Amino acid sequence: xxxxxxxxPKRASAALFKKLGMDLVPDNEKVAxxxxxxxxxxxxxxxxxxxxxxxxxxxxxxxxCHTYLGTRDPNNIPAGRVDLIRKVYKRYFTVQGQLFPGxxxxxxxxxxxxxxxxxYFYQCSECRRCAHVCPFGIDxxxxxxxxxxxxxxxxxxxxxxxxxxxxxxxxxNHMGLTKAGIIDTLEFLSEEIExxxxxxxxxxxxxxxxxxxxxxxxxxxxxLNPRTLFGAGQxxxxxxxxxxxxxxxxxxxxxxxxxxxxxxxxxxxxxLLAEAKKYGCKKIVWGECxxxxxxxxxxxxxxxxxxxxxxxxxxxxxxxxxxxxKAGLLELDPxxxxxxxxxxxxxNYARACGHADNMRTIMxxxxxxxxxxxxxPNREANFCCGGxxxxxxxxxxxxxxxxxxxxxxxxxxxxxxxEILCAPCSICKAQLYxxxxxxxxxxxxxxxxxxxxxxxxxxx
Amino acid sequence: MxxxxxxxxxxxxxxxxxxxxxxxxxEGWAHHIAKQEGIEELTERHWHVVNFLKDYYAKxxxxxxxxxxxxxxxxxxxxxxxxxxTGPAKGACKIAGLPKPTGCV
Amino acid sequence: MSLxxxxxxxxxxxxxxxxxVTWRIWRWMIPRIVHNxxxxxxPGSWSKAIVWILWQFAxxxxxxxxxxxxxLGAWFMHIALFLMLGGHVMAFYTVGLQFHVMAPxxxxxxxxxxxxxxxxxxxxxxxxxxxxxxxxxxxxxxxVRAISSSSDYLHLFLLIGIATVGNIMRLFxxxxxxxxxxxxxxxxxxxxxxxxxxxxxxxxxxxTLVMILMIIFPFSKLMHSFGFFWERWxxxxxxxxxxxxxxxxxxxxxx
Numbered sequence: 001x002x003x004x005x006x007x008x009p010k011r012a013s014a015a016l017f018k019k020l021g022m023d024l025v026p027d028n029e030k031v032a033x034x035x036x037x038x039x040x041x042x043x044x045x046x047x048x049x050x051x052x053x054x055x056x057x058x059x060x061x062x063x064x065c066h067t068y069l070g071t072r073d074p075n076n077i078p079a080g081r082v083d084l085i086r087k088v089y090k091r092y093f094t095v096q097g098q099l100f101p102g103x104x105x106x107x108x109x110x111x112x113x114x115x116x117x118x119x120y121f122y123q124c125s126e127c128r129r130c131a132h133v134c135p136f137g138i139d140x141x142x143x144x145x146x147x148x149x150x151x152x153x154x155x156x157x158x159x160x161x162x163x164x165x166x167x168x169x170x171x172x173n174h175m176g177l178t179k180a181g182i183i184d185t186l187e188f189l190s191e192e193i194e195x196x197x198x199x200x201x202x203x204x205x206x207x208x209x210x211x212x213x214x215x216x217x218x219x220x221x222x223x224l225n226p227r228t229l230f231g232a233g234q235x236x237x238x239x240x241x242x243x244x245x246x247x248x249x250x251x252x253x254x255x256x257x258x259x260x261x262x263x264x265x266x267x268x269x270x271x272l273l274a275e276a277k278k279y280g281c282k283k284i285v286w287g288e289c290x291x292x293x294x295x296x297x298x299x300x301x302x303x304x305x306x307x308x309x310x311x312x313x314x315x316x317x318x319x320x321x322x323x324x325x326k327a328g329l330l331e332l333d334p335x336x337x338x339x340x341x342x343x344x345x346x347x348n349y350a351r352a353c354g355h356a357d358n359m360r361t362i363m364x365x366x367x368x369x370x371x372x373x374x375x376x377p378n379r380e381a382n383f384c385c386g387g388x389x390x391x392x393x394x395x396x397x398x399x400x401x402x403x404x405x406x407x408x409x410x411x412x413x414x415x416x417x418x419e420i421l422c423a424p425c426s427i428c429k430a431q432l433y434x435x436x437x438x439x440x441x442x443x444x445x446x447x448x449x450x451x452x453x454x455x456x457x458x459x460x
Numbered sequence: 461m462x463x464x465x466x467x468x469x470x471x472x473x474x475x476x477x478x479x480x481x482x483x484x485x486x487e488g489w490a491h492h493i494a495k496q497e498g499i500e501e502l503t504e505r506h507w508h509v510v511n512f513l514k515d516y517y518a519k520x521x522x523x524x525x526x527x528x529x530x531x532x533x534x535x536x537x538x539x540x541x542x543x544x545x546t547g548p549a550k551g552a553c554k555i556a557g558l559p560k561p562t563g564c565v
Numbered sequence: 566m567s568l569x570x571x572x573x574x575x576x577x578x579x580x581x582x583x584x585x586v587t588w589r590i591w592r593w594m595i596p597r598i599v600h601n602x603x604x605x606x607x608p609g610s611w612s613k614a615i616v617w618i619l620w621q622f623a624x625x626x627x628x629x630x631x632x633x634x635x636x637l638g639a640w641f642m643h644i645a646l647f648l649m650l651g652g653h654v655m656a657f658y659t660v661g662l663q664f665h666v667m668a669p670x671x672x673x674x675x676x677x678x679x680x681x682x683x684x685x686x687x688x689x690x691x692x693x694x695x696x697x698x699x700x701x702x703x704x705x706x707x708x709v710r711a712i713s714s715s716s717d718y719l720h721l722f723l724l725i726g727i728a729t730v731g732n733i734m735r736l737f738x739x740x741x742x743x744x745x746x747x748x749x750x751x752x753x754x755x756x757x758x759x760x761x762x763x764x765x766x767x768x769x770x771x772x773t774l775v776m777i778l779m780i781i782f783p784f785s786k787l788m789h790s791f792g793f794f795w796e797r798w799x800x801x802x803x804x805x806x807x808x809x810x811x812x813x814x815x816x817x818x819x820x
Contacts, residue, residue, distance in 0.1 A: 013462075013475055046596040047799050053593070054792030057717050058639065059709035060632040074711035083712060096716070096784040104785075105714030132604060133631045135621070135639075136793050137800040139602060159475045164562040174563025181522030188528050212813030220564035223549060226527045240815025253564060282812040289564075298804075302600045313807035323809035327818045354605035354804070380605065392564060394550065426564040 006119040007401055009393040012162030017155050019166050024155030031109045035092055037150045038085070042093060047142040052089045054136050055079055061140070064133035066383045067123050070404035078130035078140040081120045084113060085147055118156050121147040123401065125388030126258070126291070127347035132380055144389070145261060152260045160393060161259040168264055172271050173219035173251035182206055182247050185222045189229055200458055202233040204245060211244035211279045215317070216272070216296075217287035218252040218426035225429055227446060228288050231453030232317055238456050239324060243285075246275040252289035253426060257299070258390045265295060269303045272296070276312050284314040288447045290348035290425035291389060297353050318349075318424070321452055322358040325365045331457040334368045341367055342375050342418035343448075344409070344432070345382040346425035356380060359424065362448055366455040375412040383408045385423065387431025402431065403438045410439035424448035466492045478553075478560040482517060485557035497544065497551045506543055506555075509533055513556035523549065523558050570773060571762035575754055578776040585783025586791065593795050607804040618797045638702060642695035645688045652688065656681050657751060660744045686735045693728040696721060720785060723778055730771040742768050 014024050025033050041048050061078040062068055068076040075081055083105070090097030090106035097106030107113070126141040134140075151157060167176040177185075186204035193202045205211065215236065221228045236243045249271045256264025276284050286293050296314055324330050343363055349355035356379040363372050377383070386406030393399065409432075413421055421443040423432050432445045463470045464477070467488040472480040477496070479485065490510060494502050502510070512533045516524045529548055530537050537548075544551035549561050608614035620626060625643070628636035655663035665677035672680070700721045703709050734740050746763040753760030762769065782788070810818040 010475060016475070042596065044596050044599070046593065046598050046795070047602060049593055049596050050792060050796040050799060053589070054786075054789050054796050056786050056789045057709065057712045057714075058628075058632075058635060059706060059712060060628060060635055062708040062712075064631060068708075074708065077708055077712055080712045094784070096781075100716075102715070103719070104716040128604070131800060133627055135625055135627045136789065136796045137604065137621075137627075138796055139800055142602065160562065163474075163560070167562045175561060175565070176522065176559070178521035181520040184520050185522075185525050185528065188525065192527070213811055218564065223523065223525055223561065223565055226525060236814075238816070239811060241811045242813045243811075251563075255563065285811070298602065299600050315807055315809060319806070319809055320811060323818055324816070329816050329818070351604055352602070354607050354806075356606065390564070430564040 006115055007123065007397055008115070008119045009122050009158040009160065009391070009398045010395045011118075012157050012159045014155070016159065016162050016166065017157075020162065020169065022155060025153070027111060030111060030114055030154050033154060034114060034150050035088070035109055037153060038089060038146075039093070041146050041150075042089070045142070045146065047139055048146050051082060051138050051140065051143050052086050053094075054138055055082065055086070056136075058135065061130040061134055064129050066127070066129070066386060066408040067125065067405050070386070070407045071123070071401070075116065075120050076123055078124075078134075081124055082138075082140050082143045084116050084120055085143055088113065114151070114154070114156070117147050118151055121151070122158060122391055123405070125347070125384045125386065125391055125405070127384035127388045128351045129347065129381070129383065132351050145257075148259050149261055157259050158393065161255055161390060164255040164390070165260060165264045168251070168255065168267060172246075172248045172268075174253055174255055175219040175223060177219050177222055177247075177250055179206070179247035182222065182245070182250055186229070186245070189226055189233070192226065193230055193233065197234075197458070200234075200237075202230075202237045204229070204233050205243065206245050207247050207279070208244035209279055211242055212282050213241050213243035214276045214279060214281040214284045215243050215245050215287065216249060216252045216284060217245060218289040218292065219250050220253075220426040220430060221287065222250070224433070225288075225426065225447060225450075227450035227453065228424075231447065231449035231451070232287060234453035234456050234458075235317065235321060235449065238330065238458065244279055244281075246279065249275045251292070252287040252296075253292035253390075254295040255390055257291055257295040265299070266303060268295075269300055270305070272300070273304055273306060273312070281312065284312055285320060286314060286316045288317070288424045288426060288449055290346035290427060292426075294348040294352040316353070316355070316358075317449055318355060318358050318362060321449065322361045325361060330365075331459070332365055332452070332455040333457050334366055334371075334455060336455050337367045337420075337451050338371065339367075339419040340373060340417060341371055341420040341422055341451075342373050342413060342416040342443075343378070344375070344385060344413075344421060344423040344428060345379055346423065346428050347382070347384050347388050349425070350380050350382055359448060362452060363422070366451045373416045373418055375416050375418075377412075383412060385409050385425075385428040385431045386435065387427050390427060392427065392430050403435065406431065406435045406439065410435065410441060413441055413443060414439075418443055421445050422448050422451065464492075474560065476554075476560050479557040480559075482514075482557045482559070485514065489557060490555045493555045497546060497555065499544070499551075499555075502555075503543075505535065505539070509535060509540070509543065509548070509552050510556045513552060513558060517556070517558050523553050523561060567762050567769075570769065570776075571750070572754075572759050574773075574776050578779040582779040582782055586788070589783050589788055590791060590795070593792075598799050601802065601804060602800060603802045603804055604800050605804075608801060610803050614801050614803050618794065618801055621797065621801075622793060635702065638695050638698040641691055642699060645692035645695065649685065649688050649692060652681070652685055656685070656744055657748050660748055682735075686732075689728065689732045689735055693725065693732055696725045696728055700725065716785065720787065723774060723781075727771055727774045727778065730767050730774070734767050734771070740767050 065078050087107040088109045096104045121144050124144045126144050128141045131139040164174045183206050254265055254268045424447045436443050462473050464473055540548045625640045659666050661678045661681045662674050664672045664680050665674045742765045750760045
């Protein structure tokens with residue numbers, strides 16, 4: 001199969017890479033460079049080596065992967081996708097692959113395979129459902145991370161991810177939001193809340209010195225998800241928090257995590273901790289974003305360079321809302337969310353961050369009894385929305401892929417008969433807003449904190 | 461970087477054909493992109509949205525929240541999609557010379 | 566030939582097997598677990614994590630939960646294999662008296678021999694049937710076939726070969742070979758005091774196949790038996806949540 005038959009997202013230009021300070025690796029050097037990178041990774045990252053060396057090709061992961069279910073392409077079977085790298089790994093770094101390449105399925109690396117990497121590792125949404133299902137727990141997402149990193153170093157990355165990386169370096173968020181834009185949007189939201197909730201005054205402090213809490217919202221909320229910001233503002237107002245949003249890190253996501261973990265992901269962590277320190281924050285509270293929350297919760301402790309700021313605890317706003325609900329400190333009126341509602345467990349919440357319970361505690365507190373219907377499967381076994389890891393491409397071929405990759409999700413949602421689809425993650429929302437239309441699902445998409453804000457009863 | 465020629469002017473565009481420098485915007489650009497977007501003619505309603513976007517971008521440096529765009533332009537979201545088939549964040553912004561939105565959109 | 570098969574190859578096989586496995590594991594230990602990538606729900610402590618890993622190991626829980634047809638073949642194949650491996654060691658060491666040795670008051674020597682025969686035969690058959698089932702699955706299931714290489718089939722053929730020969734020796738008295746001659750030969754190997762191979766062609770075939778298996782083991786996917794623990798050690802580890810509560814807020818969780 002030649003490169004132009006492969007399904008590939010639109011590539012970043014050499015000029016865009018240049019803006020990030022990177023030169024493209026010329027074609028005749030790509031193979032050697034890629035092998036060199038694999039060699040480095042196999043000496044550094046155990047999860048990569050174990051994924052390379054443990055798989056027995058049992059095929060249990062095939063039906064577990066929404067991408068395979070949607071495309072029926074054998075290279076989208078998680079074991080098959082990883083094999084695009086494993087074949088090369090075997091050829092260069094195992095005895096059997098050096099001696100009997102044909103027998104054990106080892107292959108020399110060539111440009112065609114690199115093109116396949118670009119195609120298939122950007123069809124994987126790093127949802128880790130295969131790791132959840134695999135009898136060994138082989139984490140295919142670890143291989144996708146590394147494949148994408150190698151491609152990035154070669155100068156191969158989607159325009160979307162690279163342009164977003166550029167926005168991160170310029171502004172500290174994915175959308176390229178400026179401070180003026182952030183303040184204007186939040187003032188607008190304050191007015192909207194006042195109008196909708198009988199004069200309720202909710203301020204959204206930006207860059208406020210001496211704040212106790214740094215709230216990190218998703219930048220997509222500033223374009224697409226006003227109610228997610230409403231909810232956070234209402235919650236902080238209700239509990240009387242001394243909080244702020246930093247205009248330097250108005251981003252819960254971390255596209256660096258999805259394509260360049262060495263530089264861009266680190267940049268976000270550095271910014272985050274510097275900002276928390278700058279405003280004297282004692283705690284960082286995360287907004288609704290799946291991959292970004294995983295990157296914050298599980299990676300900041302190992303990525304942070306400065307010990308002093310490493311100590312600032314990071315929790316998710318759902319964690320805090322759950323704790324306040326359990327302590328009986330929030331007066332909530334579930335009747336305000338009186339619709340049949342189902343919950344989509346974002347992959348990173350359910351399988352990487354342990355949120356299956358807290359989302360349900362919150363859900364049951366903010367909707368009337370019986371209104372919440374589970375989709376099947378759910379919790380850790382839930383299927384990805386199809387847009388995970390930022391594969392929100394809009395070039396026609398890839399958009400078609402997004403529809404296919406969300407087939408399983410559409411089927412799950414349809415079976416519940418719900419009117420509201422709660423998907424508390426920015427990527428899920430960005431994927432599901434168009435997907436509910438494509439699949440003609442009669443649902444509206446909201447976040448979870450949206451429902452909390454709507455149900456909070458303010459007295460005086 | 462790629463360039464397109466419109467009415468004899470060279471305009472620098474990115475991979476997706478969005479204008480690189482919004483300051484270069486001129487009316488011919490809007491007509492040119494509208495055709496690409498499948499909009500036969502830019503009506504007064506279209507211009508209302510395009511001008512709002514341009515002004516807002518000049519003021520804040522960002523594209524407005526969709527909710528704000530609809531509310532302050534007085535054009536509901538449904539009509540927005542009728543006017544701009546690829547949506548306000550992509551089609552309308554492109555015509556108005558704003559950069560392509562990045563991140564989770 | 567019989568000198569090579571009987572007195573040289575066994576040592577080569579043992580050395581390759583032990584050093585090969587050690588080398589592979591040593592290589593796994595070089596790279597680090599860089600970030601905590603545990604799967605949630607998180608085990609609360611290391612002891613819970615280890616119980617979960619062992620539970621997965623003993624039951625093939627994930628397959629039972631997500632791929633019942635595969636579980637059927639895989640679990641029975643592996644459990645039969647493990648019990649037979651143990652059985653071989655015990656039976657050759659005690660000349661079939663292992664159950665008598667374990668519970669001398671209850672099980673007589675004759676009973677132990679009969680049990681050893683019966684259990685061995687049944688496990689051998691389960692093992693063979695399960696292997697054939699897995700081979701059939703690999704061939705029939707389009708998805709599994711798509712991701713298989715030749716070596717995946719060869720491993721199965723090798724095991725099927727060993728199992729078939731073993732079963733013939735069990736089921737047909739004319740091909741049977743008792744514990745005693747093999748024990749004598751193996752004792753010679755262990756004590757470096759050579760005893761000739763039993764003159765028994767099926768035994769020779771089976772024994773050779775087993776030595777081949779030992780030699781390829783460290784250089785094949787069969788290392789998954791160890792890989793299981795190394796992989797699970799990465800993805801099933803405890804995580805402790807930071808405390809809840811918003812410092813400085815008017816409403817505090819704990820007064």
